[in-house]
Amino acid sequence: MLRTSLQLALVVGIMSGLADCSVAAEQLKTNTPPEGFRALFNGKDLDGWKGLVGSPKSRPKMSADELAKAQVKADAKMRKHWTVVDGILVFDGKGDSLCTVKDYRDFELFVDFKLLTMGDSGIYLRGTPQVQIWDPKKRNCGSGGLHNNQKHPNKPLVRADKPIGEWNTLRILMVGELVTVWLNGELVVDKTVMENFWERDKPIYPTGQIELQNHGNDLYFRNIYIKELE
Structure with missing residues (x-):
């Protein structure tokens, strides 16, 4: 009986240790960029992100002073609705997009x-x-399609979404006007022109910020990594 109890305690201890290792491995993996990539979200705070001001069409028309004042107001609003909880970006669905401070040209995300x-x-x-x-x-x-396209394909090639409440992974490759998207490892957009939503008669802007957007519902992001392409 004593031997059985000791064996049981040993098994429980091993299982507990394995669980701790698994948790530690997951924590190490989360928000840690793979080789060649940089983390846009550090898992701790909103450093590197800002609130939304206007659009790529309207911002260039603002003076430096107007833009600076609008950015202060947008940042204050952003911090009321975007928070970091246990290494996850959480949005309450009541504010505007979360935007990168930096602009990007060609990249893998x-x-x-x-x-x-x-x-x-x-x-x-x-x-x-x-x-x-x-x-x-x-x-x-x-998910994954270029929804606002009018002339070029705007729907995903396949439905690759995981059940609601589970984590999904997007991989986005943008080179020039062409965008390729994988959702959970499946190709859903294949080298498709992304149209300029703001000025339909012009090609998409050569550089710009990356934004996380939402319409009125709780939303969660993590593991946001980027590699800028030459």
């Missing part, structure tokens, strides 16, 4: 996201909408 039922979100590339993220039930269409 990884983003993990998690939605609630009927969630509706997106990733703006160079400040332009968008790689679509939503509950497929909203439009009977999966």
